[in-house]
Amino acid sequence: MSENYSKLQILLTQIGHGDDTFINQLAGISLDDVEVIPEDRKWIFEFSTDRFLDSTLLARLILDTKNTFSKENINCDLIFRVSQKSGVNELNEYWHLVLALIDHSTPYTNEISRGINFVNTGERVEALLMTQAGIDYFSNIKDLIAQAYLSLGIGIPFVFTIDSEKQAEIQEQFENSQAAEIHESATEVAQAAEPEYHTNILLGNPIPDSTKLLPLDEVNDGDNVVVEGYLFKSDYRETKRGGAILTVEITDYTNSISAKVFSRSKKDNETLKNIPSNLWVKIRGRVAVDDYMGGELSLNINDMQTIEKESDSDPIDENQKHRIELHAHTTMTTLNAVNSASELFAQAAEWNQDALAITDNADVQAFPEASASAKKTGVKAIYGLEANYVEDGEAIAINTNREILKDCQYTIFDIETTGLSAVNDKIIQLSAVKMKNGVVLDTFDQFINPGFPLSEQTINLTGITDDLVKNSKPEAEVLKMFQQFYAGTILAGHNVIKFDYGFVNHALAVHKLPKINTLVIDTLNLARWLYPNFGRYTLDFLSKKFSVNLEHHHRAIDDSTATGMLLHIFLKEAEENYGVVYDEQLNEHTDDHESWRQTRPTHLSILVKNQTGLKNLYKLVSESNINYHYRVSRVPKSLFN
Structure with a gap:
């Protein structure tokens, strides 16, 4: 069995498709590479295959992978290299999958692209649509669509244009339907006196x-x-x-x-x-x-x-107080619900529930149907929203205490772990360098035995093997040594606030040791503020950009040294160009350069109390779609002020 096939089996098992049936359907496909970018919490999977997969099968692989990893706040990209030559058939088959990949699969886009047909005229490939509205909408996001197709192995250029033949056919059907309606009305009158005939066959x-x-x-x-x-x-x-x-x-x-x-x-x-x-x-x-x-x-x-099928019974005994559902999605939430608002209210009424909250993701289009259903069923409608909430900017420094940044000693630390969950995974290496003005003063490097064999994925990513950790010190002892090492210095790291800081603090709490309360500076957020146009902020990218030596990426001691060199460069730049002298001044710039774009959204449920709240909710949705839309409509914290 090849190593690439083994990687694919591990992935399929992880996303809940480890059964032989699904694996057999993926015959001919292999997982060639997995790139992990910890600071961006992003994984890139690269596949190769000899043929184009069935769109339903491919959608299950892609969407289930994304959904599984999103539970750990990890963003995934899946890239496919296909030996088979692509054509208009693949463009047609993958259209709805492409819309889902770019977060544009909505009732509206499905309607305006209904009947889309990619054809090769000999001179060019045309995407035929039935309305000008469809052409205008999809032309505006054509680059996103082309990029999604390319990730699926399809690199065919195309243009959106009107399907003139289809338009003529629709016009003819409309004219015929007018005559048909007149005939149907006459028929209904003639048959009104006939007895009804019921049958279940x-x-x-x-x-x-x-x-x-x-x-x-x-x-x-x-x-x-x-x-x-x-x-x-x-x-x-x-x-x-x-x-x-x-x-x-x-x-x-x-x-x-x-x-x-x-x-x-x-x-x-x-x-x-x-x-x-x-x-x-x-x-x-x-x-x-x-x-x-x-x-x-x-x-x-x-x-x-x-056949007659009994509906689900009321899950609550009639003598008990009935629950109120405060978070319900309708079909207006893309790829996340199968019931309309009217169906939800009908079910709530059947279960004797007094009220129901509609909280679609970034969307309020179900409110009119919810209002009508509430009047019909007597179930009170609570209007709400599942917002894509973001901070206006990530903190550059935490535990600030008005400390002068220049000529201080810094301890730059980095950890390697068995995974991304502080609760379920373990630290296997903790390394740090003590520096002043870009000069290394001392180093700290300890492996930690997690108490179980390392996975193949962990070994491939970190280069750390079972032999390196099996005779190492226990975690509690290493943490005590680390506390003594960094005492009296400022802590720093790359993506340290979201990852390393929380991971180490959780481990300290488990062993009943004091948590970190000293100043901590994050070079990832510092770089995003100072250089907003870089696009990438991975440690290896920044090291190359500023000519900092990074020989072994994903080895903690090498990552810490490179981060320390970058920190010296960044703090010097912050002082010279922005007058930053004290630690607390760093956080005065967290919302510069539309930094809300670089923050990963989290879901926040918002419920309306009254008509004023409903009006404010509409304003929130409008603002998020007009002024804060980046991949998805976002609601920054500042909008609540």
Whole structure:
């Protein structure tokens, strides 16, 4: 087994796809490299593959990886190098995935790009859209779209243009529909006196109640089965020869499957066309591999009928006080909800809940529907928002005490760990250098035995092996030695405030040792303030930029020495250009240069108390979209003042 395939298996297991089925579907793909940028809390995964993957499969890999690592506040980029030559087919297939990757998959963008079609005219590749609004919108973010396609291995230039043939077809359909409405109204009047005929049979013959049901996660190719499930999507299409195909998607919450049936006559066409979605059904048919769906299993329908399904019961005993949900997302939150506001209010009413808070992410478009649903159900609507909250700027120094910065001794420290979680992971190396005016005075370098074997990923990233740590001192002893080493100096590090400082303080608390209370300066935030146009602020990048020697990146002692040299350069620049003499003056510049752009957003729930609060919430959303939009709409702390 190759090392690259082993890396891929580790990643898939970590994101919850370690089963053989998913791994087999990824045959031909390998994980070639993983670049970790700790100071930006960013991981870059580089893959290579001999072919373009199915868009659904690729979306699961990318989005599940991003979601898994985001729980640890890690931002992930996945880059694919594909041997197969790309074309318009790949542009069409990956369109919705690309929108999701650039955070532009919304009900609005899905509507204005509905029916998009990439075609090669011979002279250029055109992305055909049905409206000018779509062309204007996507042209403004074309660079983002092209970059996302490139990360998927598709580097084809294209232009957005109007699909004139489609526009003419829509106009014709509209004109025909006007005549059809008149005819339909007359028909309804004529049939009003006819008795209604109720039946639960949608297709074929009745299915006996005694028939054994098979869960969807147990069906196999070639099985004749009877299944029950919730029909959540239906797609009716007519063929050029006058026939029709109905494809439905059903789930029984053990798995989901597509089911198909083909019409045999025009009468069948009408039957298939009128089959609705959002209902529970029982289906009898044969399971087979569908080549048109990339080799996925599909169910060929023989018989289908509706079934009565009891709704979920009230989870709270009627004698107890009912809960109030204060954080509910609707379908207006991209890729994070499946229910509309009206469905949520209907469920809350069924469970006898008095109120429901709608808090979509960065969005208030569900409020009108929520208001109407509240009146209809009698459930009070609480209006709110899940904001992408950011600080106006990251602190450059903490534990400030009006200390003079010049001619002081600094202890620059760095740690290597088994992961990024201070709670679940361990420190395996703690190194520091004591410096004054850019000159090294003393060094401190200790390995720590974590008490368990190091993972392959940790060894590859840090270069630290089990042999290096197995006979080292225990963590508590190393921490005491470090406290004695830095006593009477100013602490510093690169990304130290968000990572090293918290990690060490947690370890000190575990061993009941005093936490760090001395002045700490972060060279990452200092560099972002002094050099706002650099774009990158990794330690290796800054070292090259300022000609500072960094021989072994991700070895703590080398990183500490390079950071100390950069600190001397940065503090000298701050004094000469900004008159910074005391530690507290550093934090006076945290909100310079639109520093809110460089801060990683966290979710903050905001609820409205009254009409004034609702008005203020609308202002907040407007400000975040107009003046503070960078990748996502952000709400900086200063907007609350």
